[in-house]
Amino acid sequence: MSLNDSDHKLVTEHLGREPTQAETALFENLWSEHCAYRSSRPLLGAFESDGENVIVPPGDDAGVVAIPSSGDGDTYIAMGIESHNHPSYVDPFDGAATGVGGIVRDILSMGAYPIALTDSLYFGDFEKEYPRYLFEGVVEGISHYGNSIGVPTVAGSVAFHDGYEGNPLVNVACVGLTDGDRLVTAEAQEPGNKLVLVGRETGRDGMGGASFASEDLAEDAETEDRPAVQVGDPYSEKLLIECNEQLIDEDLIESARDLGAAGLGGASSELVAKGGLGGDIELDRVHQREPGMNGTEILLSESQERMVYEVEPGNVDRVAEIAERYDLQASVIGETTDDGIYHCTFEGETVVEADAEFLGEGAPMHDLDHAEPDQPERDLPEFDLEAAFETVVGSPNTASKRWVYRQYDHEVQVRTATPPGDDAAVMAIREAETGLAISAGADPNWTTAAPYDGARAVGLENATNLAAKGATPLAAVDCLNGGNPEKPDVYGGFKAIVDGLADVCSTLSTPVVGGNVSLYNDSVEGPIPPTPTLTMVGTKDGYDAPPMALSGEGTLLLVGGTDDGPALGGSELLARSGGSDRFPELPGNAAELIETIAAVADFESTLSTHDVSHGGLAVALAEMLTDDAGADVTVENSLAPFDEQPGRVVVETTDPDAVREAFDGVAPVEKLGAATADGTLSIEAGDASLTVDASEVAELRAVIEDEL
Structure with a gap:
């Protein structure tokens, strides 16, 4: 490990001497892009993170938001998101599994109990x-870890795109429950308190993971970078979850931090620095599973299932007793100090002695050039309705993801009222007598075609998913993925998705309370598309939500969007058939639109609802079809079924006039036709028409299950 010349000079000047080997490694990891956000932090101020319900804003292990409650007392949710992109390329099972473990521990460190996971996954061409x-x-890695620890994976997305050929993305989010009495932060409280490491033994796996995540993937990454991938043990994590719960119940913890990027060095230095304190740490005291580890290895190892706690001296013995009860080890590794110095010894010798705040905040930000993304010209290929329908509905991007979510235990904890496979999951938060809807994902087709508008569409799409189930947005976390920011065109695309996502979340009055940035997602295949994954939560009264499946008894209306004509920019149809077009127009009154969709979804006369997004109306109707219920619809032309304008929902209703009244002055309402009881989808589109039955649609949509 080594610092670049400019960072080495800055560190040497600050220390007044050459850094030790351990200091060099620690600075390299803490000042990496992964930890310090040196290229992205100048852009992140665009996000609004304040709001009447925000309890803990960005800057901690997870954001915390109060749920507007009709129950007794305050109920909070903790939200966090992280990427495990490079590790998942090198070792897909362990890379993805430990991504789940890491984000769950971020939730634990806030004093919260994890209740739900989301996974947003991006890969190269499915046909390869x-x-x-x-x-x-x-x-397999996500399902193994999540199922083993008893946390349901309830929402997410899967996308296939040539741009991820050499660098997949694995973005995982977690939501947990806590309250005002149980809330803990990563801010050290008092000098003289003990620092206690609880969890598995420290080994040599995951060495330099933060710096590994801050550079392009090399051609030989699968072999050369494997030691940087952590190896997880979900059964130890389950014990840690329950141990953490008891420690919080007994009020034994003053502050906490998960050991993730940069290992013990990152967690403990950030913990004390955030509280304006210092720390003395004896690395020899760290419990280890491999003999002969040196101080640098102990300090930087990213071995999993470990937490560092600040504990009052009088509570240390009780913490050790509880850890032992859960078959976990606990080591008193040091204490907080009042001098602001982060000091580590190994075998009696000082190996790190640096200002704690300088370690965490001293990295200079990068001032990078950016180039504005080009806008595509209109170039539409020839296609006929039936062929286009088969192409789009049968695409892996819009096909059924049942193969994925059936591997996840979404029923554990008995909170999942609306399971995966719908627009959004709905969790029963009985403590607040509230339904918590969760949506997650992004669309690389959109942000490839138009990074700024595509990112705005991602935000509106997630909000529409919530609204279709009767919920209004409460808060969000984002995972901003990009390529090498030193390339002006790449950085320009990344800047555009940041601005677009920030603008739409502001428009929706949805605070972004946490997030993650993952850059240098380049490989020999080139950079990934700019990818702004968003996990958004919303609330509603009660836990019931209208289903996605048609009942076969109502009138079908298309609500929302704008009066702008069909546009195919970023659509799955163009991705499959070539050509280009302008990106669809987004509504200018997004907040009012979302509130109205949510209200209509909860009408007694509403029989089913489904958001229109990836693949357009053609895919939305195909997904609503059942063996016993179909649809007979008419649209203006053959482009209309494939327009992916966000902010639209298909509503099956027994009272169309009530829906029109609700949307009067808000958004267009278009009558599509009627639901039927024959399991057949019929579409009249200008001069073209098609008719397919439920079995034909199911066969088209089973492409992933058929191939795996």
Whole structure:
């Protein structure tokens, strides 16, 4: 490990001497892009993170938001998101699994109990063998870890795109429950308190993971970078979850931090620095599973299932007793100090002695050039309705993801009222007598075609998913993925998705309370598309939500969007058939639109609802079809079924006039036709028409299950 010349000079000047080996490694990891956000932090001020319900804004392990409650007392949710992109390329199973473990521990460190996971996954062309290998391994890793620890994976997305050929993305989010009495932060409280490491033994796995995540993937990354990938043990994590719960119940913890990027060095230095304190740490005291580890290895190892706690001296013995009860080890590794110095010894010698705040905040930000993304010209290929329908509905991007979510235990904890496979999951938060809707994902087709508008569409799409189930947005976390920011065109695309996502979340009055940035997602295949994954939560009264499946008894209306004509920019149809077009127009009154969709979804006369997004109306109707319920619809032309303008929902209703009245002055309402009881989808589109039955649609949509 080594610092670049400019960072080395800055560190040497600050220390007044040459850094030790351990200091060099620690600075390299803490000042990496992964930890310090040196290229992205100048852009992140665009996000609004304040709000009447925000309890803990960005800057901690997770954001915390109060749920507007009709129950007794205050109920909070903790939200966090992280990427495990490079590790999942090198080792798809362990890379994805430890991504789940890491984000769950971020929730634990806030004093919260994890109740839900989301996974947003991006791979190369599904028709190629290697992306399918990565896909299978990642899903297996997520399911193994999440199922083993008893946290349901309830929402997410899967996208296939040539731009992820050499660098897949694995973005995982977690939501947890806590309250005002149980809330803990990563801010050290008092000098003289003990620092206690609880969890598995420290080994040599995951060495330099933060710096590894801050550079382009090399051609030989699968072999050369494997030691940087952590190896997880979900059964130890389950014990840690329950141990953490008891420690919080007994009020034994003053502050906490998960050991993730940069290991013990990152967690403990950030903990004390955030509280304006220092720390003395004896690395020899760290419990280890491998003999002969040196101070640098102990300090930087990213071995999993470990937490560092600040504990009052009088509570240390009780913490050790509880850890032992859960078959976990606890080591008193040091204490907080009042001098602001982060000091580590190994075998009696000082190996790190630096200002704690300088370690965490001293990295200079990068001032990078950017180039504005080009806008595509209109170039539409010839196609007929039936062929286009088969192409789009049968695409892996819009096909059924049942193969994925059936591997996840979404019923554990008995909170999942609306399971995966719908627009959004709905969790029963009985403590607040509230339904918590969760949506997650992004669309690389959109942000490739138009990074700024595509990112705005991602935000509106997630909000529409919530609204279709009767919920209004409460808060969000984002995972901003990009390529090498030193390339002006790449950085320009990244800047555009940041601005677009920030603008739409502001428009929706949805605070972004946490996030993650993952850059240098480049490989020999080139940079990834700019990818702004968003996990958004919303609330509603009660836990019931209208289903996605048609009942076969109502009138079908298309609500929302704008009066702008069909546009195919970023659509799955163009991605599959070539050509280009302008990106669809987004509504200018997004907040009012979302509130109205949510209100209509909860009407007694509403029989079913489904958001229109990836693949357009054609895919939305295909997904609503059942063996016993179909649809007979008419649209203006053959482009209309494939327009992916966000902010639109298909509503099946017994009272169309009530829906029109609700949307009067808010958004267009278009009558599509009627639901039927024959399991057949009929579409009249200008001069073209098609008719397919439920079995034909199911066969088209089973492409992932058929291939795996």
